[in-house]
Amino acid sequence: MIRVLVVEDEPPARTRLTRLVKEMAVDVHIVASIGSLAEFHEILTSGAEIDLALVDVQLSDGVSFDVLSRIDATFPVIFTTAYDQFVLKAFEHQGIAYLLKPIRREDLRKAWDKYVTLEHHFVKKPDDVPSFRERLVLRKGRDHHNLAVSEIAVFKSVHKIVFAITDNREQYIIDMPLSTIELELDPSRYFRLSRQVIARIDVIQRFRQDAKGRCYVTLNTPVEETVVVSQERTAQFKAWLDR
Numbered sequence: 001m002i003r004v005l006v007v008e009d010e011p012p013a014r015t016r017l018t019r020l021v022k023e024m025a026v027d028v029h030i031v032a033s034i035g036s037l038a039e040f041h042e043i044l045t046s047g048a049e050i051d052l053a054l055v056d057v058q059l060s061d062g063v064s065f066d067v068l069s070r071i072d073a074t075f076p077v078i079f080t081t082a083y084d085q086f087v088l089k090a091f092e093h094q095g096i097a098y099l100l101k102p103i104r105r106e107d108l109r110k111a112w113d114k115y116v117t118l119e120h121h122f123v124k125k126p127d128d129v130p131s132f133r134e135r136l137v138l139r140k141g142r143d144h145h146n147l148a149v150s151e152i153a154v155f156k157s158v159h160k161i162v163f164a165i166t167d168n169r170e171q172y173i174i175d176m177p178l179s180t181i182e183l184e185l186d187p188s189r190y191f192r193l194s195r196q197v198i199a200r201i202d203v204i205q206r207f208r209q210d211a212k213g214r215c216y217v218t219l220n221t222p223v224e225e226t227v228v229v230s231q232e233r234t235a236q237f238k239a240w241l242d243r
Helices: 010-022 037-044 062-069 105-122 179-185 231-241
Strands: 002-007 028-034 052-058 077-081 095-100 135-142 143-146 154-160 159-166 171-172 191-192 197-200 204-209 215-219 224-231
Touching: 002 010, 002 037, 010 028, 010 105, 028 037, 037 062, 052 231, 062 231, 077 105, 095 105, 105 231, 154 179, 159 191, 171 231, 179 191, 191 231, 204 231, 215 231
Parallel strands: 002 028, 002 052, 052 077, 077 095
Antiparallel strands: 135 143, 135 171, 154 159, 154 197, 159 171, 191 197, 204 215, 215 224
16 A cells, blocks of 8 residues: 655645546555645644655745654655645755646656655664565465466456466456555566556567557567556666666
């Protein structure tokens, strides 16, 4: 679960931003959707658990930096604003992205992907060795199976049900959303191609890029289909594949 705080003082913009955030991953939980500096201060001092915050710089009763400078917040922040003069100050207060209004879905996706990438790099064991999932408990009918992750070629979401497909074409149900699975897989071996598919590197057969920058990726066994990688993720995908 990714616990997200939304701070925006204009109600229509707050409603839209909250909706866009929920589209970023299936396991998003909105901790609160608030619109004032007073509410922002109250929730930060309440002990609420927050993984990521989207914060408007200028609220009706003050500037959000005033709260962040007084409270030692440890979560990353995506700042939103109609002005560009606060960029440097934003990155002094846990800022990982700075989005100008009106917020575009594709810009939010880039910022969200940056957050996911940072989580991959900084969530580590005490000895600083990356911790990746080695085994998974999967379901088939009433039976539960204990499988090595290395046996799974593709994770695929179909109507909010996530399937793990092995090299020998066996399909199992996994009781975790793709966004959670993605964080627990070795990023050198698995890549989130789309909102519906995570694939192991050796099942990617070929790809082609269209005029808009999207990649059409053909998977070989066990899932013979083409998956579209968005324009925003194409550069990251190609760098991951060609390393």
